[in-house]
Amino acid sequence: MLTTMARPGAFMRWSRSLLPPLCLLTAALAGWGLYLALMVAPPDYQQGETVRIMFVHVPAAWLAMSFYMLMAASALGTLIWRHPMADVSQKAAAPIGAAFALICLVTGSLWGKPMWGTYWVWDARLTSMLILFLIYLGILALWRTIEDPATGARAVSILTLVGAVNIPIIKFSVDWWFTLHQGASVLRLSGPTIHPSILQPLLVMAVAFTCFGFVLHLLGMRTEVLRRRVRRLALLEAERLDRASVPNLSPYAASA
């Protein structure tokens, strides 16, 4: 089933029919989430209204990490099965993940100014996210420098997997280095430490962000498939013109 769905032609068909409802769902969830976050959720007794930045900040951070995992999974698809759609998925995921990481950093520093009195502190979580962003930039740079899509996908997937092995190590070493940011407060064995009135909008926003990420990823993949078709057609056209201009030298001319 999955292999049928992953054929480029089939992918273009099902993604085209899936996109409109997914867009509607994203818009509805985002509307509901924003209503809950901006109207319903009470201001924090200590942080006041600024706590609402969290409803953008935290989902962006989750998605920045999830997109890296998606990229690493696609990288395995590229290296093991040599599947062209894995290349496409990898390539489409990189700028989206980088954008979410940037959103997380920017909203975080805007939140840090009123709370910690400074836009940036060299705290473990901030620093890890910054390094994740830098790794994303490296991956984007590598995609841009290698012209041939298949060679590029191979190179990038090796880099992505080396990064995937390194990210936990970076995370733990940075934690060991210094920590000031509050610890994990939603996903904990002893249950979340956040009050339900804030947790509910946060979760709705997280689901909305995830749907949004899916929409962007599907759109990015569709664009990449079309871009590859254009590239292939341009190459074929160049070949045809080349053959037409020097008929006597071409090996195909004799048989024609």
Place this chain on the structure above:
Amino acid sequence: MTAFLALVRRDLALASRVGGSGGLGLVFFLMVVTLIPFALGPDLNLLSRIGPAILWIAALLSTLVGLDRLFQADEEDGSLDLLRFSAAPLEVLVLAKVVAHWLVTGLPLALAAPLFGLLLAMSPEAMATSSLALLVGTPALTCLGAVGAALTATLRRGGLILAVLVLPLTVPVLIFGVAAADPSREAARPALLALVGLTLGAAVIGTFAAAAALRPAE
């Protein structure tokens, strides 16, 4: 094993005859160590406190300098194709090239670190621990750098992108390296052990990933 030793010997001979790798890396190391006090001011107390950090940054930069030529030179003169089709596994050959590169760049840095520590007014213990930490940690930098070098071997202008790819991955080495170099911290010993672990891990990941990047796509 013969192929491994032959390749190490060849790369060492190339480095010593062509010039510009071992000695020049050391000069660059000295240059960075000299420039930082100009930026910070000649306060000896401050310099002796951040001395290990300066040595590590300098080591990181000078490891990076020659790295883009690690596989590129072989790619250009065709010897990389011979290595690819040799009977010895590519991973072993990559390890040989990494070892040779480290002997030319990392080892001199670690040995010269006490000398440069004098310029930074570091205490004798700090010089010894810095030298030890560099000796243990710089192989990790070379191994991680080899991945970047292999990925950018065929690119015309690989130097800058190599730095962008490799530097984020070197953060743990830098953190534990500086911590292990500071004798006044009680965490220096566990940090040194963590550094050993990072080096061993990087040796495995680096050689396999670099070999995968160099292997021709069928």
